[in-house]
Amino acid sequence: MRLSPFADYMESWDSNPEALGLYMVEALNKYGIVYCHMVEPRMSIMDGRRQIPHRLLPMRKAFKGTFIAAGGYDREEGNKVVAEGYTDLVAYGRWFLANPDLPKRFELNGPLNKYDRIVLAPLTRSRSYGNVPQPHAILYYSQRTTKGGLLITEATGVSDTAQGYPETPGIWTKEQVEAWKPIVDGVFFCQLWHVGRVSNYGYQPNGQAPISSTDRGIKPVTLHDGTTEEYSAPRRLRTEEIPHVVNDFRLAARNAIEAGFDGVEIHGAHGYLIEQFMKDSVNDRTDEYGGSVENRCRFALKVVEAIVKEIGADRVGMRLSPFADYMESWDLNPEALGLYMVEALNKYGIVYCHMVEPRMSIMDGRCQIPHRLLPMRKAFKKTFIAAGGYDREEGNKVVVEGYTDLVAYGRWFLANPDLPKRFELNSPLNKYDRSTFYTPDPVVGYTDYPFLECSN
Numbered sequence: 419m420r421l422s423p424f425a426d427y428m429e430s431w432d433s434n435p436e437a438l439g440l441y442m443v444e445a446l447n448k449y450g451i452v453y454c455h456m457v458e459p460r461m462s463i464m465d466g467r468r469q470i471p472h473r474l475l476p477m478r479k480a481f482k483g484t485f486i487a488a489g490g491y492d493r494e495e496g497n498k499v500v501a502e503g504y505t506d507l508v509a510y511g512r513w514f515l516a517n518p519d520l521p522k523r524f525e526l527n528g529p530l531n532k533y534d535r536i537v538l539a540p541l542t543r544s545r546s547y548g549n550v551p552q553p554h555a556i557l558y559y560s561q562r563t564t565k566g567g568l569l570i571t572e573a574t575g576v577s578d579t580a581q582g583y584p585e586t587p588g589i590w591t592k593e594q595v596e597a598w599k600p601i602v603d604g605v606f607f608c609q610l611w612h613v614g615r616v617s618n619y620g621y622q623p624n625g626q627a628p629i630s631s632t633d634r635g636i637k638p639v640t641l642h643d644g645t646t647e648e649y650s651a652p653r654r655l656r657t658e659e660i661p662h663v664v665n666d667f668r669l670a671a672r673n674a675i676e677a678g679f680d681g682v683e684i685h686g687a688h689g690y691l692i693e694q695f696m697k698d699s700v701n702d703r704t705d706e707y708g709g710s711v712e713n714r715c716r717f718a719l720k721v722v723e724a725i726v727k728e729i730g731a732d733r734v735g736m737r738l739s740p741f742a743d744y745m746e747s748w749d750l751n752p753e754a755l756g757l758y759m760v761e762a763l764n765k766y767g768i769v770y771c772h773m774v775e776p777r778m779s780i781m782d783g784r785c786q787i788p789h790r791l792l793p794m795r796k797a798f799k800k801t802f803i804a805a806g807g808y809d810r811e812e813g814n815k816v817v818v819e820g821y822t823d824l825v826a827y828g829r830w831f832l833a834n835p836d837l838p839k840r841f842e843l844n845s846p847l848n849k850y851d852r853s854t855f856y857t858p859d860p861v862v863g864y865t866d867y868p869f870l871e872c873s874n
Contacts, residue, residue, distance in 0.1 A: 419451060424459035424473060427799055429764055435459075436476060443481040454481045455509060458489030470495060478505055493524050512566070535817050536838050537772075538562050539805055539828035540609040540683065540737065543572035544856045545864060546587035551597040554860035561835035561865060563604035568824070570683050570735075570772075573611035576670035577663075579629055580691075581621040582613030585858050589673045590666070598677035607735060608674040609683040610667055610725075614691030615652035616745050627653040629663070631695040631717070632702050636746050643853065657705045660717060663691075668724040671734075681733035684721060686759075687774055689745025692718045696759070697749040711751075711758050718759070722766050731767040735803075741776035741790060752776075753793060760798040771798045772826060775806030787812060795822060810841045836869045845870055 423432060423439035432438045443454055456478075459471045470490050478485045487499060488509035496508040514520045517530050546552055559569060575581050575588040588594050589608060598608075615630035622628055630652035639647045655663065671682045686692040694700045695717040701708050707716050725734050740749060740756035749755045760771055773795075776788045787807050795802045804822035813825040831837045833850035840847060854863020 419446060419453075420455040420457070422457035423477075425457060429799065436473070439474075439477045440480055443477045447480075447482045451483060453484040453486055453507075455486040455488065458487060472499070472504065475504060493527070496524075535824045536564075536567060536813070536831075536841065537803055537805075537824050537826040538567070538569040538831045539826035540570040540685070541572050541828050541832060542583060542586065542856065543864075544583060544585040545858055545860055546585050547858070549575065549581065549586065549588040550594055551587045551601055552860065553600070554865065555601045557865045559601055559606070560603060561869075562831060562837075564838050567604065567838060569604055569606045570826070571606070571608045571679075573609050573685055574670075576610050576612055577666040578623045579626075580612040580666070582617035582628070583621075583856070589670050589677065595673045595677045598674075598679075602678035606679050607681045607683045608677070608679045609685050609737070610670050610674070611685040612663070612666070612691040614694045616649060616690060617652075618648060618650040622650075627651060629653055629655050629659075630691065630700075631655065631707065632700055634700070634702065639745075641856075654703075657707065660707065660720075664717070664720045664724050667721045668728050671725040671729050675729050675733065681735065681769065682725065682729070683735040683737055683772060684718075684725065685737055686718050687737045687739035687744075688742060689747035692721065693739070693747050696755060697747045699743075699746065699748045699750075711755060715755075715759055715762065719762055719766075722763065722768065726766050726768065732769050734766075734768040735770040735772055736763060736768060737772040737774070739774035740794075741788075742774055753790070756791075756794045757797055760794045764797070764799045768800065770801040770803055770824075772803040772805060775804060777806075789816075789821065792821060810844065813841075833867050835867055840870055843870075 421439060421442055423435040423442070425431070439456065446454055454477070456474050459473055474487055484506045486507045486509050487505035488511070491499070491508050491510065492513070499505050500508060510520060513530060517523055522528070523530055545554065562569060573586060575586060575590065577590050580588070589598065589610070613628070615628050615632070615636060617628035619625045619627065628650055631654065633652055633654040635651040636649040638649070641647055667684070674682045684692070686696065695707060696714050698714065701714050703709070707713055722734065722736065738756060738759055740752040740759070742748070756773065763771055771794070773791050776790055791804055801823045803824045803826050804816060805826035805828070808816075808825050808827065816822050817825065827837060829850045830847060833848040834840055848867050851863050857863060
């Protein structure tokens with residue numbers, strides 16, 4: 419039997435975990451089961467490094483069968499606790515995942531494959547002609563696939579009303595699902611996206627108005643190439659229409675699993691439809707989806723609930739940017755919004771929360787990340803992913819300090835398909851070419867960035 423008396427996953431904790439653990443192992447002795455497999459408390463920072471608290475000894479002493487300890491062990495620590503009699507066996511998860519021959523490597527003290535804490539961030543790509551993923555995406559994503567690494571696709575539309583950029587992919591038709599199938603490989607989540615009012619009549623079916631939480635539009639935006647993007651006045655969704663949009667997300671999630679994805683990331687960031695409901699600068703509704711933070715987050719959480727019911731919580735992540743002000747979408751109390759959302763997401767048990775840092779600020783003459791995600795990181799019970807301006811040094815630092823579990827990289831991963839390897843070797847990075855970010859070329863600025871071997 420596996421037990422975790424010290425854990426607090428899914429809002430499940432005990433005021434006296436040691437007493438609970440002891441009661442259970444003593445009761446298990448009566449049944450004579452072959453082993454008890456117990457999880458250590460969360461690791462803590464001591465003397466500048468993560469350490470295992472080692473609070474299982476009373477349970478180990480009380481249990482009469484084989485005792486298995488788990489939780490953060492490496493080779494050295496595992497050998498130590500077995501030699502000292504703290505446990506009979508040690509269970510390894512992530513290390514065994516990345517090293518199928520782990521016992522042999524431990525025996526020889528050989529180097530280990532690393533499980534990546536580097537995530538390919540979702541990026542808007544404009545190379546899916548007619549909203550259908552293309553064969554050149556097979557090479558693009560396979561270049562960036564590593565053992566144990568997480569890839570998140572480019573933003574992918576959930577319906578024909580979700581579009582607002584040229585040649586972006588969708589996942590609402592059978593043709594699109596079939597086109598994704600040969601692309602999907604590795605650990606791969608599909609980011610589900612609806613742009614809402616960040617659109618114009620030209621992208622919408624039958625030239626209709628874009629939909630949103632509001633009927634207030636966005637001012638024209640000057641793009642990186644100097645051109646101006648005009649946005650059409652949106653149409654405020656009627657209350658009775660909202661369940662239909664929720665259903666679009668649900669069906670898109672089902673399609674993603676059919677296409678072979680491991681899961682989906684709900685795009686709740688950067689001023690798009692879900693955030694247009696969440697943030698008080700945009701949402702001016704007076705119905706059950708407007709006003710209080712609970713009401714403004716209702717649409718987002720209905721989407722989460724529908725997708726979790728459709729494909730399971732362990733296949734669902736969500737991206738949030740409470741501190742951002744993209745597309746005239748900001749909130750007067752971003753930290754309260756972020757905290758409300760992560761606490762609500764805990765109830766659904768989704769596998770990760772992917773959150774964007776505030777914009778970098780200039781301090782001591784250099785750009786620095788504000789690091790305001792800690793309250794949300796502490797409140798969220800599953801895997802936490804931080805994004806926004808990280809380099810190798812800063813990424814390593816926040817993972818070691820426990821500020822986040824994983825770090826997502828966008829532009830640097832785009833320009834360096836072997837980014838995990840370069841980080842491991844502390845090698846120089848290719849510079850990204852901003853002018854090719856949103857062009858439709860199937861090669862230039864897409865699959866032609868050199869690997870480290872080629873650079874050398």
